[in-house]
Amino acid sequence: MRFISTRGQSPALGFSDAVATGLAPDGGLFLPETLPSFANDLKRFEKLSYPELCFEFLKVFATDIPQETLRAIIAKSYTTFSHPDIAPLKQLSEKLHVLELFHGPTLAFKDFALQLLGNLYEYQCRTRGETINVLGATSGDTGSAAIHGLLGKPGTAIFILYPDGRTSPLQERQMACTGAANVFALAIDGTFDDAQNALKDVFGDQDFRKQFRLSAVNSINLARVLAQCVYYLSAFLRLPAAQREEAEFVVPTGNFGNVLAGWMLQKMGVPIRGFRVATNQNDILYRLFTTGEYAVSDVRASLAPSMDIQVASNFERFLYFNVGRDGAKVREVMQTFKTTGRYTFANFDKDSFDASRCTDAEIPGIIKDVYRKYGYIADPHTACGFKDIKTDRPSVILSTASPAKFPETIIKAIGTEPTHPSLEVLKAKPLVKHKIVADPATIKAFIREHAVR
Numbered sequence: 433m434r435f436i437s438t439r440g441q442s443p444a445l446g447f448s449d450a451v452a453t454g455l456a457p458d459g460g461l462f463l464p465e466t467l468p469s470f471a472n473d474l475k476r477f478e479k480l481s482y483p484e485l486c487f488e489f490l491k492v493f494a495t496d497i498p499q500e501t502l503r504a505i506i507a508k509s510y511t512t513f514s515h516p517d518i519a520p521l522k523q524l525s526e527k528l529h530v531l532e533l534f535h536g537p538t539l540a541f542k543d544f545a546l547q548l549l550g551n552l553y554e555y556q557c558r559t560r561g562e563t564i565n566v567l568g569a570t571s572g573d574t575g576s577a578a579i580h581g582l583l584g585k586p587g588t589a590i591f592i593l594y595p596d597g598r599t600s601p602l603q604e605r606q607m608a609c610t611g612a613a614n615v616f617a618l619a620i621d622g623t624f625d626d627a628q629n630a631l632k633d634v635f636g637d638q639d640f641r642k643q644f645r646l647s648a649v650n651s652i653n654l655a656r657v658l659a660q661c662v663y664y665l666s667a668f669l670r671l672p673a674a675q676r677e678e679a680e681f682v683v684p685t686g687n688f689g690n691v692l693a694g695w696m697l698q699k700m701g702v703p704i705r706g707f708r709v710a711t712n713q714n715d716i717l718y719r720l721f722t723t724g725e726y727a728v729s730d731v732r733a734s735l736a737p738s739m740d741i742q743v744a745s746n747f748e749r750f751l752y753f754n755v756g757r758d759g760a761k762v763r764e765v766m767q768t769f770k771t772t773g774r775y776t777f778a779n780f781d782k783d784s785f786d787a788s789r790c791t792d793a794e795i796p797g798i799i800k801d802v803y804r805k806y807g808y809i810a811d812p813h814t815a816c817g818f819k820d821i822k823t824d825r826p827s828v829i830l831s832t833a834s835p836a837k838f839p840e841t842i843i844k845a846i847g848t849e850p851t852h853p854s855l856e857v858l859k860a861k862p863l864v865k866h867k868i869v870a871d872p873a874t875i876k877a878f879i880r881e882h883a884v885r
């Protein structure tokens with residue numbers, strides 16, 4: 433299978449090259465040239481374990497990796513998960529289900545993609561006899577998930593910039609207490625945007641980029657979207673048969689990365705009824721799906737920080753399908769959006785989508801309510817999914833993080849502190865961070881000194 437850019441001006445690539453490239457050279461995002469259909473495979477898929485299901489799905493896309501190798505890469509990626517079902521589906525009431533996506537090493541859903549991506553990178557380094565230096569900026573979860581994807585992998589090093597003192601203490605520990613020699617947690621004096629801007633300059637230096645085979649960590653890699661399709665498929669197959677085609681998937685989201693995967697799976701012949709885009713107070717996606725207008729506004733820090741975004745970086749993929757797969761039209765819309773900060777859609781496919789918005793003032797109350805009703809502790813992101821829950825039809829709420837990652841909010845809501853063994857282990861480990869000024873020259877000097885060659 434080949435992968436094309438949403439902006440239509442980059443050559444189509446095979447799976448491994450598209451994964452290694454990340455962002456397409458024309459600035460677009462990679463998508464499969466055609467979407468396969470799994471409609472006739474669902475019966476056969478029912479009996480498979482999670483890794484086997486993932487293999488059956490991915491082998492249709494990753495046609496340039498030998499099948500037994502792919503199977504081994506996938507198996508290895510999910511052995512780091514602590515639950516035997518990998519993505520357990522828990523039933524809270526007759527029609528209400530929670531899909532727990534936080535049993536990976538960093539206790540948030542990004543592990544599903546980044547454990548796999550780390551092993552794909554390792555495979556590429558091995559087969560091509562190359563090394564790779566991964567560089568990213570994070571406000572929390574993405575950086576730690578990327579670090580744990582590459583932890584100790586030969587031929588790789590990873591550098592993550594984060595705003596010193598502005599991530600949660602546990603998130604910092606997940607980045608800076610790994611003890612791995614190929615991991616560099618770079619605490620910058622400044623904000624996430626400062627980190628992001630410095631990073632753009634470093635990537636803008638093409639010679640430097642080539643010399644160190646720099647690769648970006650971000651939320652737009654093709655492998656992320658495909659890896660994420662699998663848990664929707666798994667949940668669909670595990671629902672009671674009578675509820676499968678009735679259930680709405682409720683997805684706490686900011687970048688549109690998670691829900692996009694579910695929607696694409698629906699386009700691949702899996703009869704999912706629909707999705708609810710559940711935002712926090714940073715509600716660009718809520719406004720889009722309720723008014724048709726996609727318009728930037730300021731980001732306000734919230735209790736669900738991993739959804740605090742200004743523009744949804746994965747939205748472009750959805751846009752591509754909505755403008756009739758027309759790369760020129762995507763370029764035009766993205767250009768308008770870039771210059772004016774807004775774009776109004778005359779008509780687009782809203783049939784599969786609902787939207788909700790949850791303010792910070794509501795989050796602790798929802799956590800308390802859910803705990804009282806179901807004895808279940810939802811993290812602040814997942815709590816946004818419990819807003820406006822419908823009782824007349826089945827729902828699957830995607831739980832994107834373990835409550836143990838956000839003890840302050842949980843204590844405030846229900847009075848007890850959630851814990852997790854892996855976080856307790858972290859608290860005892862030495863923290864190794866490199867304080868650094870967020871300017872491109874300093875960052876490049878650091879990379880030059882510590883990069884894998």
Ligand SMILES: *Cc1c(COP(=O)(O)O)cnc(C)c1O
Pocket residue numbers: 540541542573574651684685686687688689690691738739813832833
């Ligand atoms: C990253 C993240 C999200 C948002 O994911 P999207 O890519 O915006 O869909 C939600 N919850 C948690 C815990 C996260 O780490």
